[in-house]
Ligand SMILES: Nc1ncnc2c1ncn2[C@@H]1O[C@H](COP(=O)(O)OP(=O)(O)O)[C@@H](O)[C@H]1O
């Protein structure tokens with residue numbers, strides 16, 4: 001009987017369970033979307049119990065649809081939307097508030113206050129991050145400040161905090177294991193990425209009791225076992241954890257310093273492996289932990305774009321321009337260019353390199369001749385321009401010039417966008433044959449821990465190219481288009 005690794009990929013809009021075989025190939029996928037809550041402008045929340053139900057549902061589905069026995073699962077790897085914050089009651093197991101999603105801006109005031117009080121450098125120097133509502137720290141503080149009696153309970157050790165990996169593992173093990181890994185901890189604004197410890201000085205500024213924080217572990221080891229009740233009578237080891245963007249870096253086999261991947265999902269995240277060097281950015285990139293494995297921690301530089309695939313969803317669900325995201329390509333292809341139209345999808349502010357929480361989305365260059373096709377094309381192109389912004393910052397800060405870009409995520413099926421991305425960056429864009437690189441990264445981390453795969457060298461051999469997009473645009477055209485984007489972003493930022 002063949003054995004498999006099961007990856008659970010808990011993303012912003014859906015939860016997936018994916019089975020991988022020994023060759024690193026996808027054997028089967030089960031996916032479930034769940035509800036997004038937008039209680040106020042700029043707020044985004046999830047129901048942590050709905051997320052948990054979706055996890056159980058996709059596990060059952062992936063096994064039964066393929067008629068795979070639970071005993072055939074050698075290990076489980078977990079990867080997750082990062083920063084999203086859950087606080088729950090240790091005894092009852094009930095979350096005390098919705099999960100506050102990474103995109104949510106409800107802690108903007110807390111962040112402003114911390115910045116006004118002059119703490120920006122301190123946080124930057126210890127965590128590699130910026131003070132922004134994006135990260136978990138201020139979300140935990142917000143929950144403790146806003147839910148009745150929460151702070152007292154947290155101080156008594158009755159409440160637990162977790163990012164989604166921690167929450168799922170706690171549920172899978174029926175409360176036996178409260179852990180996270182280095183990559184997820186490095187996104188909380190509470191973890192010192194140099195000392196590898198929760199930082200008491202930062203915790204004090206955020207007013208977060210250390211008792212509620214999980215243990216921080218390497219990204220590849222056995223943390224515990226899924227309870228028999230949750231896995232059809234079998235105890236399966238949970239053996240890998242990584243935040244989804246770091247997991248994608250691992251799944252793309254970007255193991256050598258200087259290698260870069262860009263994942264186009266709800267948001268878009270470009271990470272460069274910087275090895276044992278934690279590179280400090282002067283251009284709004286984040287210094288983050290890539291993973292902890294083989295007894296050492298490796299770092300990455302990251303550019304974070306908040307709105308990518310969600311701009312396509314906005315065209316689909318908000319503006320009702322088409323029924324399926326994939327149709328965006330068909331419409332965009334009908335025109336040769338946007339004819340000067342730019343969409344700046346700053347729906348929840350802008351991340352790297354601007355870090356502007358207050359800017360909102362804008363459209364420029366409309367004429368009487370503008371059609372739906374131009375509008376769709378301009379929205380797609382905005383993903384490529386935002387990536388170019390990040391790429392320029394990364395090249396300057398790392399002093400490494402990009403030679404090619406490995407891509408993945410739901411959006412990269414869009415060939416038109418991938419070609420435009422290559423044209424705007426002027427480097428080849430490489431799409432691998434396994435697009436589920438996030439889940440694959442988590443599977444690899446778990447598989448290495450239980451001996452399913454030997455090491456990174458073995459994994460590297462699994463990476464295969466599906467298609468390479470080569471740049472064809474003239475330098476003049478590229479420059480002209482990109483300057484237009486810069487003007488559009490500046491104009492959007494001045495409208496507040
Ligand atoms: N052919 C396509 N062209 C453009 N966008 C697409 C296409 N197919 C899917 N998408 C977008 O990809 C996103 C889903 O990607 P995925 O990697 O599953 O996201 P996440 O992990 O953030 O939930 C959605 O926002 C969807 O609109």
Ligand SMILES: O=P(O)(O)OC[C@H](O)CO
Pocket residue numbers: 010011012013080081082083102243244245265266267268
């Ligand atoms: O759900 P995704 O794939 O858009 O990823 C979300 C990121 O982890 C947020 O930092």
